[in-house]
Amino acid sequence: MPNKSDKHAKKEVLVKVKRQSSPKAFPHWEEFRLQWRPYMNVIICLRDIGENPVTSDGRATTPVSYDSNCLEEVCGSCAMLINGKARMACSALVDQLEQPIRIEPLTKFPVVRDLSVDRQFMFESLKRVKAWIPIDGTYDLGEGPRVAPEIQEKGYPLSRCITCGNCLEVCPQVNEHNPFMGAAIFSQVRLFNMHPTGKMHAKERLAAAMGNGGIEDCANAQNCVVACPKGIPLTESLAEINREAWKQSLFGWLAG
């Protein structure tokens, strides 16, 4: 009787969390039984555990550590593996998830504690590729350059990247043995290189995008574009940067 079991399943939510007390500690799983409510998301599950940190077999434990902030998928904090899929915990609705819900930290970043990970690597990569417009100063220099609506409509979606790290998580090329910077970074290179002022420094950014961990390491698995919670056309960005990088290395070579 599927109806009856559905109803039963909805009264309770079964959650399994991969716990790790510190970066070097050995991970283990804990299971929790929570009370179901409408529109429940994974963040609410973690809060419920925090308020009453007792496992399903009645053992007292500690609240789960996790990163979160905006809870509306715009700050990029709460990326984790939910039922094996890299996604944002705030927009992961319990009713759309199979139970038990398995929650794990991202695997491509060092674990700080439990579900909290260190994504500094991504911010360092943004530095390496000079992901900014080098303005002369914040004093009054008049209006910015005119931008065709067409460029804005291409650039804006790229500029919505929340640095969550999901595209790195799903990329086979991002691993301990490979310094590949990941799709998000190259998409930022593309964004700044299409801006009228940013363009003036495109070569520098491309050079960085061709360096260690650069675009050459992309093996075209195309997992990134599927995992991106913001629907950013990451594979388009990778293809374009790849093309531009080839052009630059070729013409750079021709020019001696």
Add this chain to the structure above:
Amino acid sequence: MRQPKIIVVGGGLAGLMATIRVAEAGVPVDLFSIVPVKRSHSVCAQGGINAAKNQKGEGDSTAKHFDDTIYGGDFLANQPLVKRMCEAAPGIIDLLDRMGVMFNRTPEGLLDYRRFGGTLYHRTAFAGATTGQQLLYALDEQVRRHESEGKVKKYEGAIFLSAVIDESGVCRGICAMDLRSMEVTTHAADAVIFATGGIGAIFGRSTNSVVCTGSAQSALFQQGVDYANGEFIQVHPTAIPGEDKLRLMSESARGEGGRVWVPKNPAEQRAPRTIPEGERFYFLEEWYPKYGNLVPRDIATRAIHRIVYQERLGLQGKAAVYLDVTHIPRETLDRKLEGILEIYEKFLGVDPRVEPMQVFPAMHYTMGGIWVNGQDQATSVPGIYAAGECEYQYHGANRLGANSLVSCIFGGGLAGTAAVKYAANLQTGTEAVSSAVCEIEKKRQEEKNQALISNQGSENPITIWRELGEIMTEHVTVTRINRNLELADSKIRDLQTRYHKINLSDRTKWSNQTLNFARELENMLILARVVTLGALQRNESRGAHYKPDFPERDDANWLKTTRAKFSDGEIVLTYEPVDISQIPPRPRRYDAAK
């Protein structure tokens, strides 16, 4: 020559702008933030940023922007700095444009502007419906550039605990805690700029992010930094209710033509799209024909409360009204509002392009905050500056939509410049301060941690917090009644007593989020009392502060700034005159043109 050193606490728009100004002046700056700065709450700002560029040929001017802001704030803001902010706004837009913000464009390649609440002009520049995110990223990128040049040092994942204040009452640095190692450290600086944002968490659920607890402001208040106009809390008219968060549905939805309505028949069962026009009650348009759906937030919020609680016209008897954008072409919606419509769709599983959204008011913003002077964002303690939502300067009794981003950037820039000047002019810098000053503060904070860790009580911090939120939301938001405010204050004091019996379910010393939350909670309880007592005292209605027992604005008695001080463990409210030197107060009405 002595090299000054400056600390900025908070990495949202105001903090980042301050950081950039200090770095540009060639002064080293340490930037402290709970989260990586790119994840700050400013990313949640949606609709846009105001500047009277008059690019639609409507005859807009900075003087009109100034008048709208003062009028919208019900004449409670000190006027000179607001005037300067409105005059600076067009230059701020130019600056952001130069930084590469992907603002929406007109066919001519110029910035596009839309309408927002409390004005009749197209004055709001925007980048889709994620303008705050786009602005924050632009400043984040500039700071990263300065960081890569060694001018800025970031301390991300560190929380401010207290200021280091020397025997003469001058701020000499801060005490902070690393949220991984839980280590308490002190950091010397000649001046400290606070840009620690909103206080949503004292209302339990709000449109604010998790880090917006007001803990830093409260800690400073307890150290002698005055707090002003705490009772002025903005409740945004349109948010999606949720258990973990009340998610904002930007005013830009109405700026682009969205309409708020309920069925005229309270027993209406039909799907909203099938209800004929004649059977819909567009109450904002009917009650406020001139401004319609774009009345200021306090007005729209009270109107929705009236519809739900007095007229009993909430949707299916629930506390909800329709926010309808289904008549707007899909192409326009996707180009201008995609960011927010996507939120509605993801969190409720309903496409708002097809089905009207169901929304209800939610705590959104504090107009009140750290008291700052009328010149340069300096607080009541020398060496401490404040900018952004954490201070009180720009929005009076009610903030107009899309004015917060401009006040963050203007105030942040002003604070950065002022702090550099102050630091350079100091007779003796931090080098002259005895190390004992830092040591005493560090010890005090470590002892607090130890006391919490070893406490063996029976109270759960999350439970206390939830009760605080319920009290504040019920009694200290839209409608305020004195006996309820008295009750709220006594309940908060009960929670303070219970707080002493707190029992942490996590006593470990690595990345202990429970300990940190407990520390923030203590500060939240005190700040909640500042808000509540301010509301209790103010016997009038002005902007967002509405008392049915005192329904009129009372300029004779209450055209005053509330200035809360902390003295011997007690909250003391004092009052000072408002600078109305530019625009004489006049009645505030939105049912007719002003």
